[in-house]
Amino acid sequence: xxxxxxxxxxxxxxxxxxxxxxxxxxxxxxxxxxxxxxxxxxxxxxxxxxxxxxxxxxxxxxxxxxxxxxxxxxxxxxxxxxxxxxxxxxxxxxxxxxxxxxxxxxxxxxxxxxxxxxxxxxxxxxxxxxxxxxxxxxxxxxxxxxxxxxxxxxxxxxxxxxxxxxxxxxxxxxxxxxxxxxxxxxxxxxxxxxxxxxxxxxxxxxxxxxxxxxxxxxxxxxxxxxxxxxxxxxxxxxxxxxxxxxxxxxxxxxxxxxxxxxxxxxxxxxxxxxxxxxxxxxxxxxxxxxxxxxxxxxxxxxxxxxxxxxxxxxxxxxxxxxxxxxxxxxxxx
Amino acid sequence: xxxxxxxxxxxxxxxxxxxxxxxxxxxxxxxxxxxxxxxxxxxxxxxxxxxxxxxxxxxxxxxxxxxxxxxxxxxxxxxxxxxxxxxxxxxxxxxxxxxxxxxxxxxxxxxxxxxxxxxxxxxxxxxxxxxxxxxxxxxxxxxxxxxxxxxxxxxxxxxxxxxxxxxxxxxxxxxxxxxxxxxxxxxxxxxxxxxxxxxxxxxxxxxxxxxxxxxxxxxxxxxxxxxxxxxxxxxxxxxxxxxxxxxxxxxxxxxxxxxxxxxxxxxxxxxxxxxxxxxxxxxxxxxxxxxxxxxxxxxxxxxxxxxxxxxxxxxxxxxxxxxxxxxxxxxxxxxxxxxxxxxxxxxxxxxxxxxxxxxxxxxxxxxxxxxxxxxxxxxxxxxxxxxxxxxxxxxxxxxxxxxxxxxxxxxxxxxxxxxxxxxxxxxxx
Numbered sequence: 001x002x003x004x005x006x007x008x009x010x011x012x013x014x015x016x017x018x019x020x021x022x023x024x025x026x027x028x029x030x031x032x033x034x035x036x037x038x039x040x041x042x043x044x045x046x047x048x049x050x051x052x053x054x055x056x057x058x059x060x061x062x063x064x065x066x067x068x069x070x071x072x073x074x075x076x077x078x079x080x081x082x083x084x085x086x087x088x089x090x091x092x093x094x095x096x097x098x099x100x101x102x103x104x105x106x107x108x109x110x111x112x113x114x115x116x117x118x119x120x121x122x123x124x125x126x127x128x129x130x131x132x133x134x135x136x137x138x139x140x141x142x143x144x145x146x147x148x149x150x151x152x153x154x155x156x157x158x159x160x161x162x163x164x165x166x167x168x169x170x171x172x173x174x175x176x177x178x179x180x181x182x183x184x185x186x187x188x189x190x191x192x193x194x195x196x197x198x199x200x201x202x203x204x205x206x207x208x209x210x211x212x213x214x215x216x217x218x219x220x221x222x223x224x225x226x227x228x229x230x231x232x233x234x235x236x237x238x239x240x241x242x243x244x245x246x247x248x249x250x251x252x253x254x255x256x257x258x259x260x261x262x263x264x265x266x267x268x269x270x271x272x273x274x275x276x277x278x279x280x281x282x283x284x285x286x287x288x289x290x291x292x293x294x295x296x297x298x299x300x301x302x303x304x305x306x307x308x309x310x311x312x313x314x315x316x317x318x319x320x321x322x323x324x325x326x327x328x329x330x331x332x333x
Numbered sequence: 334x335x336x337x338x339x340x341x342x343x344x345x346x347x348x349x350x351x352x353x354x355x356x357x358x359x360x361x362x363x364x365x366x367x368x369x370x371x372x373x374x375x376x377x378x379x380x381x382x383x384x385x386x387x388x389x390x391x392x393x394x395x396x397x398x399x400x401x402x403x404x405x406x407x408x409x410x411x412x413x414x415x416x417x418x419x420x421x422x423x424x425x426x427x428x429x430x431x432x433x434x435x436x437x438x439x440x441x442x443x444x445x446x447x448x449x450x451x452x453x454x455x456x457x458x459x460x461x462x463x464x465x466x467x468x469x470x471x472x473x474x475x476x477x478x479x480x481x482x483x484x485x486x487x488x489x490x491x492x493x494x495x496x497x498x499x500x501x502x503x504x505x506x507x508x509x510x511x512x513x514x515x516x517x518x519x520x521x522x523x524x525x526x527x528x529x530x531x532x533x534x535x536x537x538x539x540x541x542x543x544x545x546x547x548x549x550x551x552x553x554x555x556x557x558x559x560x561x562x563x564x565x566x567x568x569x570x571x572x573x574x575x576x577x578x579x580x581x582x583x584x585x586x587x588x589x590x591x592x593x594x595x596x597x598x599x600x601x602x603x604x605x606x607x608x609x610x611x612x613x614x615x616x617x618x619x620x621x622x623x624x625x626x627x628x629x630x631x632x633x634x635x636x637x638x639x640x641x642x643x644x645x646x647x648x649x650x651x652x653x654x655x656x657x658x659x660x661x662x663x664x665x666x667x668x669x670x671x672x673x674x675x676x677x678x679x680x681x682x683x684x685x686x687x688x689x690x691x692x693x694x695x696x697x698x699x700x701x702x703x704x705x706x707x708x709x710x711x712x713x714x715x716x717x718x719x720x721x722x723x724x725x726x727x728x729x730x731x732x733x734x735x736x737x738x739x740x741x742x743x744x745x746x747x748x749x750x751x752x753x754x755x756x757x758x759x760x761x762x
Contacts, residue, residue: 006610021539100654120656121541122611130654143658145541183541208544212535 015317016128016137017310019146020188038305051312052081055112059085062118072115075307121145136314151184153306169196174234175205200224204245225265233274259285271295347387351707352686353694364713367755395427395714397696400642407436412647412734415455420733422457422760424670425716425749433465440465440476442484461487472496490517506566517569520553530658532605532622547575570594574619576629593699597644613653613660614739641691647735665735669726672745715753722748
């Protein structure tokens with residue numbers, strides 16, 4: 001099955017949000033526009049809208065993540081949904097219950113949406129394939145595969161700072177190999193029309209055949225950052241030092257840590273992004289992280305309207321599909 | 334005193350096809366008890382007590398599988414000797430080699446004897462046991478190799494499991510060479526595989542799944558070939574996956590090393606691209622590699638350099654109901670092996686001659702057994718196929734307990750109509 005098709009209902013509307021791969025430019029733009037419209041609601045004193053009233057959203061986190069889970073929780077609440085947080089990492093699966101058992105249990109509670117984070121690539125696809133048809137699945141990060149809401153909030157941020165995508169040069173720096181954020185960003189950028197996407201890092205952190213995603217790979221910052229408009233720094237997990245991927249934190253910082261000097265290789269109005277949480281002094285210098293070109297905090301505030309947008313769109317797509325199915329059944333009678 | 338009545342079978346009108354004997358014509362086959370006693374004309378005084386009309390059908394030697402997991406003893410939820418050998422017979426296999434990774438492991442003559450006894454009781458297919466090359470397959474101590482050979486193990490294998498170090502490999506081969514034991518191995522360097530679950534390439538990168546580089550196979554293979562050269566062990570490389578590995582094996586053969594090899598059927602059909610969509614049925618070991626590798630392996634079969642094994646590994650439903658990397662490996666490839674093999678012939682990817690010899694005379698040569706051909710005085714192991722018959726397998730019609738079959742509900746042309754093992758019809762459709 002084409003992995004992108006599972007996300008769309010019969011009318012071609014989003015009903016799950018699992019990956020940015022394979023979605024059309026129209027859908028990605030619609031996500032950005034919808035999120036943009038929610039930004040204004042966030043500035044009002046009453047921040048809630050009734051789009052998910054009466055719906056139950058389950059935050060299904062098989063991997064711990066306070067930040068991402070909180071933004072989904074807040075987004076769901078601002079859409080007037082009921083929200084249930086399940087920290088599976090420390091409960092069911094550790095008692096031997098399989099993923100399918102957990103899902104069937106949750107389905108019997110009549111949930112309408114699962115927000116899923118899981119350590120296995122493809123877990124969100126798996127869940128979307130096996131849940132009852134009326135449940136929408138939002139991928140909040142699966143293994144190394146995808147983190148589409150993070151990528152789209154980054155697209156929203158770029159869109160607001162730079163307006164278009166066509167003439168931009170974007171560099172993603174660091175641990176591309178393990179990064180679900182980078183993969184989702186690359187697909188989104190390419191679909192939105194960005195012609196020049198680069199990845200920068202040592203060979204050990206760049207996966208094989210990365211060019212198949214339509215990007216260019218660089219081993220050094222000077223050539224990689226030359227003339228770019230957007231610099232996206234990735235978080236470097238400290239445990240990577242122990243697995244023969246990198247010699248040391250200091251060598252990594254010397255080569256790839258973003259400081260004022262290296263940032264000067266990029267265009268003078270380049271923006272600096274980071275999905276967070278940042279490791280100051282490992283991948284980025286404080287002067288840059290807190291400097292005038294940094295939009296890192298704007299990314300954080302764009303997180304809630306973006307998650308509201310995809311939740312509202314996926315729920316709308318599910319409702320539409322259910323209505324169509326009911327019509328078909330009526331017709332059959 | 335009256336003599337036991339003789340079993341006399343005549344198979345008439347079939348098109349006998351056996352490349353190893355240059356047979357490619359319509360011939361009657363006369364069988365007495367378990368042996369072929371005449372081809373073409375009936376021996377004098379032969380009166381068949383059973384006649385089988387095979388007009389319009391092809392008759393091949395019974396197929397031989399070098400690698401099937403039968404799940405018994407120890408894994409009843411996955412399969413049993415009876416269910417899995419029945420699946421084999423359905424596909425025209427008359428002999429299968431069962432892998433030693435049972436529970437307990439086939440590292441004692443008692444386990445080998447138990448399996449052979451159960452297979453005989455089931456009566457679907459001859460089963461040869463592959464014994465463990467190291468004790469409990471742990472890669473540390475030599476198994477009781479000579480004892481296992483005496484207990485009927487046709488070869489000793491460590492599968493793709495790691496050895497503690499290269500010295501253990503060398504000692505295994507050195508010891509085995511002294512007793513004329515065939516050693517089998519599936520070369521995978523665990524450190525280089527690094528927890529990967531599919532071929533390392535564009536698809537793994539795009540799907541965010543950890544990839545197994547080709548070097549995980551080839552660097553381990555280089556080591557096994559070097560140690561084969563040094564010890565002189567008769568070595569069979571089981572289930573290769575890459576073009577480069579094939580090239581190395583062919584080179585080793587040209588250099589005079591006593592090395593043979595096979596490829597799993599699935600690796601001739603699927604590639605890493607088949608994993609898209611996280612289809613857990615494509616989670617296998619060894620992994621499905623690139624189209625270039627698949628083409629090279631097909632060419633290897635066409636040149637007679639590789640046998641084809643089933644790499645049958647039945648799993649229950651739950652084992653595959655998990656995200657790709659968390660699902661268990663393997664497919665049920667016995668139930669529809671022959672249809673899939675013949676589909677490669679139909680697509681002109683394999684010649685019929687190469688496809689048949691890769692599952693008959695070549696594996697017989699690997700095992701040095703007088704099997705896999707249709708000839709006088711040979712054991713009457715035969716597979717009769719209606720090449721034009723449409724077949725489709727659904728989950729209800731599987732013989733194997735393995736529900737992990739990637740070919741369900743797909744139409745194929747070419748159905749095994751009869752499997753004859755030792756002169757007896759053990760399967761008919």
